[in-house]
Amino acid sequence: MPPxxxxxxxxxxxxxxxxxxxxxxxxxSLQGRELGFTIPIGEPSxxxxxxxxxxxxxxxxxxxxxxxxxxxxxxxxxxxxxVRLERFRLFCRQRPPCIVVARxxxxxxxxxxxxxxxxxxxxxxxxxxxxxxxxxxIRLEWDYAKYVTLHGCMVDILGMGVMLMGPSGIGxxxxxxxLLDRGxxxxxxxxxxxxxPDGKRLFGTQKxxxxxxxxxxGVGIINVFALFGSRCILAEKQLELIxxxxxxxxxxxxxxxxxxxxxxxxxxxKIPLKQLAVTAGRDTARMVEVAALNQRLRxxxxxxxxxxxxxxxxxxxxxxxxxxxxxx
Amino acid sequence: MLKKDxxxxxxxxxxxxxxxxxxxxxxxxxSEIWVExxxxxxxxxxxxxxxxxxxxxxxxxxxxxxxxxxAKAMExxxxxxxxxxxxx
Numbered sequence: 307m308p309p310x311x312x313x314x315x316x317x318x319x320x321x322x323x324x325x326x327x328x329x330x331x332x333x334x335s336l337q338g339r340e341l342g343f344t345i346p347i348g349e350p351s352x353x354x355x356x357x358x359x360x361x362x363x364x365x366x367x368x369x370x371x372x373x374x375x376x377x378x379x380x381x382x383x384x385x386x387x388x389v390r391l392e393r394f395r396l397f398c399r400q401r402p403p404c405i406v407v408a409r410x411x412x413x414x415x416x417x418x419x420x421x422x423x424x425x426x427x428x429x430x431x432x433x434x435x436x437x438x439x440x441x442x443x444i445r446l447e448w449d450y451a452k453y454v455t456l457h458g459c460m461v462d463i464l465g466m467g468v469m470l471m472g473p474s475g476i477g478x479x480x481x482x483x484x485l486l487d488r489g490x491x492x493x494x495x496x497x498x499x500x501x502x503p504d505g506k507r508l509f510g511t512q513k514x515x516x517x518x519x520x521x522x523x524g525v526g527i528i529n530v531f532a533l534f535g536s537r538c539i540l541a542e543k544q545l546e547l548i549x550x551x552x553x554x555x556x557x558x559x560x561x562x563x564x565x566x567x568x569x570x571x572x573x574x575x576k577i578p579l580k581q582l583a584v585t586a587g588r589d590t591a592r593m594v595e596v597a598a599l600n601q602r603l604r605x606x607x608x609x610x611x612x613x614x615x616x617x618x619x620x621x622x623x624x625x626x627x628x629x630x631x632x633x634x
Numbered sequence: 635m636l637k638k639d640x641x642x643x644x645x646x647x648x649x650x651x652x653x654x655x656x657x658x659x660x661x662x663x664x665s666e667i668w669v670e671x672x673x674x675x676x677x678x679x680x681x682x683x684x685x686x687x688x689x690x691x692x693x694x695x696x697x698x699x700x701x702x703x704x705a706k707a708m709e710x711x712x713x714x715x716x717x718x719x720x721x722x
Contacts, residue, residue: 309668309675309698457677474679475661496682516686527650527682 313452313573318346321404321427324371328445333432334406338418342427347371347403350446352439354378358397368400371442374407375435382417391416398424406442408435453501454573459520460493460510460543461485463598467510467543469498469577470594472551476584479520481551484591491540492530495520500545502573511542545572547601549594550581557583565611578604635700636708644718647690652719657681659714665701667711678711 319327322343325334348369355372359381374382382390394417405421405428407413413421413428421428431438458471459478463485470478479495486492494512502508512518518531518539531539548570552560560581561568568579580597584590600610642648648656660667660678667678671693676683678697689695697715699707714720 309670311675312673314673455674455676457680457683473666474677496680497676497686513686515688516682519682521680521682 311454311456313454315452316450318348319449321345321347332438332442334429337412337428337430339422341422342425345403350450352442355397359393361393366400368402372402372405373435373439374405379411395420398426404429406431408433408438448503451501451503452573453499455497455499458498459495460498462491462493462540462543463595466547466598466602467545468547468549468598469510469545470549470551476551477590478551479522481590481594486534486538488595492538493540493543500572502575506575508545508572508575509542510545545577547598548577548579549597550579552581552583554583554585557585563611636704637696637698638708638712639694639696640715642689642691642693644721645691646721648684650685652721653681653684655719656714657684659710663703663707665699665704665707667707668698670696
């Protein structure tokens with residue numbers, strides 16, 4: 307029994323890391339002093355601080371990025387100056403990680419001074435607040451997604467992310483090499499990092515330390531990118547099928563019709579699973595490819611075994627008016 | 635199932651040559667072999683996985699073996715780690 311796989315949570319992003327990673331995409335530029343860049347963003351979410359600016363500070367979402375949109379901007383503008391200063395100061399004293407002003411607006415100097423005094427960096431973005439909030443949230447969810455590292459290889463076969471799992475030495479890497487020749491794309495070898503940003507889908511990638519590298523016993527460690535080129539590489543892919551490669555003695559235990567719904571659960575997401583036996587004389591790569599193609603067909607709603615059986619039943623006239631929706 | 639903690643004793647840590655040495659020995663055993671560092675568990679029979687663990691000097695790792703020859707595996711692999719992968 308392999309040891310239980312532990313889910314991990316990446317550490318929270320600091321403001322500086324957020325700016326570096328997503329600044330360009332989110333059209334961010336720093337307004338005022340460069341400070342507070344090491345402060346972590348506690349929650350992968352954006353907050354509109356309307357209530358806080360109106361003086362209601364209970365339950366304030368202080369771990370989130372704060373965005374000053376149209377309504378916040380106009381609200382602040384119409385406040386008498388001393389009130390505006392006081393409210394903004396109280397808001398900043400909650401110590402949120404940073405403030406982003408939308409629509410290319412800038413915070414007036416007196417408010418910028420308050421923010422910077424409290425150690426909070428201020429950014430502006432060309433995006434409108436709605437778009438900024440949507441885009442930034444998606445990126446943050448991705449960065450904060452829980453992840454797990456599993457032993458196996460991952461390859462893209464005709465647009466489908468497939469993971470090969472199985473005991474050491476069974477030929478996962480060698481099979482993948484074969485698949486690369488047939489147009490497959492290398493995602494990861496040996497250690498696949500799977501992350502779940504939305505609770506529904508898994509995305510696989512290789513650990514950065516091992517990027518592009520693969521071990522072929524007898525040959526050694528090879529660099530797939532250097533040998534086969536960029537056409538064969540994919541940085542990240544959604545996982546849609548897991549294939550267990552089993553030793554030859556398991557041949558007779560395999561699913562013969564292909565209608566058994568086998569699944570493996572990873573990070574709470576159920577992924578379809580197929581089991582194949584590796585035996586001499588069988589082209590493992592070809593079988594893996596066909597399994598992927600069949601899975602793709604299945605996801606369009608066509609269940610080969612069921613359809614075949616329907617035709618069979620019609621032919622043998624077992625299909626009378628009571629049995630029109632007979633299933634296996 | 636046997637589990638034991640070890641410390642990396644050689645200065646260069648678990649880099650390519652020690653990983654190859656460890657993996658070659660690990661593959662001679664029938665048992666499943668797992669190496670853990672910082673809550674991350676990898677297959678001890680895979681050289682890529684071991685190297686990507688990036689275990690350095692003084693890092694603590696846990697060896698877990700399970701199978702018919704687990705006692706022998708733990709003893710021999712443990713000896714390799716404690717000898718600093720012959721780099722001491």
